[in-house]
Amino acid sequence: MLISKRLAALAMAAALGGCATVTRGTTEQIIINSEPAGAEAKSSIGHACTATPCTWEVSRKSEFVVSFSKSGYDDMQVPVSTRIAGAGVAGFAGNVIIGGVVGMGVDAATGSTLEHYPNPVLANLVRTRKAVSHGRDRRRQSTKPEIVAKPEDEMPQS
Secondary structure, three states: OHHHHHHHHHHHHHHHOOHHHHHHOOEEEEEEEEEOOOOEEEEOOOOEEOOOOEEEEEEOOOOEEEEEEOOOEOOEEEEEEEEEOHHHHHHHHHHHOOOHHHHHHHHHHHOOOEEEEOOOEEEEOOEOOOOOOOOOOOOOOOOOOOOOOOOHHHOOOO
């Protein structure tokens, strides 16, 4: 009788945990980098680092935007999406053997079958262009030759 209770408890525990959730977890490490390095990075879901490169632990279900800023460079945003991972599909399929319908539901609810892309997130920052004046610079010399009148005594006589 004791053995059958243990087997029933083990079967219940296996059914409650999804395979992908158990093997892959519900979070993923996202590498944040920029070229040049040293940019400040912030995500639309509250993560931040003062200088790239850095790594964030993010829920597998979360899609977000990473905003990069660095003095002397244009700001840049990179969207990060989710997609079904090959390993996630294998874990999800393992529910047919072990986790059953409950395990499939757990995997779907936790997002454990998903992965983020791009990962690593890389921003190729562009140098800021200096503002160009659209008006003429009055101090600038004309490219046209300047005509200078000579005094009459220096002018050739005809």
